[in-house]
Amino acid sequence: MFSRRAFLRTSTAALATFTNASAARVQSATRAIEGRAAAQVASDESYWREIQQAFTLDRTIINLNNGGCCPSPRVVHDALKRYLDVSNQAPVYHMWQILEPNIESVRRRLAAEFGCDAEELAITRNASEALQIAQLGLDLGKGDEVVTTNQDYGRMLDTWEQRVRRDGIKLTKVSFPVPPKSMDDLASRLLGAITPATKVLHFCHITNLTGQIFPVKQICDEARRRGIKTVVDGAHAFAHFPYKASDLGCDYYGTSLHKWLLAPIGTGFLYVRRENIPALWPLTPANASRANDIRKFEEIGTHPAANHNAIAEALTFHEGIGIERKSARLRYLRDRWATRLTQNPKIRLHTNLDPKHSCAIGTVQIVGQPTAKVIAKLWEKWRIIATPIVNDEYEGARITPNVYTTIEEIDTFATAMEEITRS
Ligand SMILES: Cc1ncc(COP(=O)(O)O)c(C=O)c1O
Secondary structure (H helix, E strand, O other), X not given: OOOHHHHHHHHHHHHHHHOOHHHHHHHHHHHHHOOOOHHHHOOOHHHHHHHHOOOOOOOOOEEOEOOOOOOOOHHHHHHHHHHHHHXXXXXXXXHHHXXXXXXHHHXXXXXXXXXXXXXXXXXXXXXXXXXXXXXXXXXXXXOOEEEEEXXXXXXXXXXXXXXXXXXXXXEEEEOOOOOOOOHHHHHXXXXXXXXXXXXEEEEEOEOOOOOOEXXXXXXXXXHHHOOOEEEEEOOOOOOOOXXXXXXXXXXXXXXXXXXXXXXXXXXXXXXXXXXXXXXXXXXXXXXXXXXXXXXXXXXXXXXXXHHHHOHHHHHHHHHHHOHHHHHHHHHHHHHHHHHHHOXXXXXXXXXXXXXXXXXXXXXXXXXXXXXXXXXXXXXXXXXXXXXXXXXXXXXXXXXXXXXXXXXXXXXXXXXXXXXXXXX
């Protein structure tokens, strides 16, 4: 059989072939801005040009829906393809014996970035899976109450609703204005809905609808004091703006890695505070001997190792930019279109631009025009992709740029919106 040493020789050679010039250019661009404040670098187009060139995009379209899932940089996508090629030689050996054990390096590095112990972090296929492990794995019975908001993610609400139908739990959904009055207002709406039957609070770290950031620690600390578990939906938060697990204080946290980390499609993680691991049931059952092991949540059967191993390359790319620089750039791009458009009386912004409240995401409405029509016009004339957000309380186009978005693309979007307001 292929020895480990022979494999390493071959893969090192392969690595040399795949090392791409754009990664080196990003590295040297980063060296050039070392020591400068993130806010200054946010508008340094010569730096961001190198980041833009690190992707293999279709620049005939302007993709302002990075809230769904994102393209990976070339270096990540190459790693994914390389691991798939290696796996396919003899998956039972190359994938299971060579690649799969290296998931532990990914766990260690993700845990370091998130700020938890590696033994508290399970790698999942997306945020839905991560959150559903918590939502469906908690022992809840008839009459137990879960408090959430009516702006939480649809699939996560559906998951709780299924428990209402199946287990007889009670679900309470609080509403809040957009933009909200204050962080305290958000906290008091959730905490104020707690009753003696409440066992769980479930809410977003940052919502997908308007990009509203929640005062997670304030809510979680109070919930903990009252003996209530907290499930935080961080699908949009990880690698978007700076924070660590200790800034949150939650019991369970689920995130996507194919959004802001730019890892391959089909990656996410679940954080479970160590003391909660034994009592949380996995979604896909595991042997009883693994009850205290975070890996019990990864017993999903045969799956590609390529996806989760290429997360390591995405982490390297992410760390190369640095979270402070990345979030400063994302806010710079968002503010560039938002401050211009809010000069127009026909434009209403549903996102608070204060950095404590939001980062890359902004939801904007043209008053008097149905959002579906605005989205269609953006696509038909300018090939701009934006997401319609329409609910009973408000509507608008959700705009999410990414590190690869150019100033010209942002300005084209703003010009397009101004033209649509006149139509
Ligand atoms: C707030 C929120 N939660 C959960 C999810 C689900 O994420 P995933 O598609 O990675 O399962 C999303 C996806 O957009 C989301 O925006």
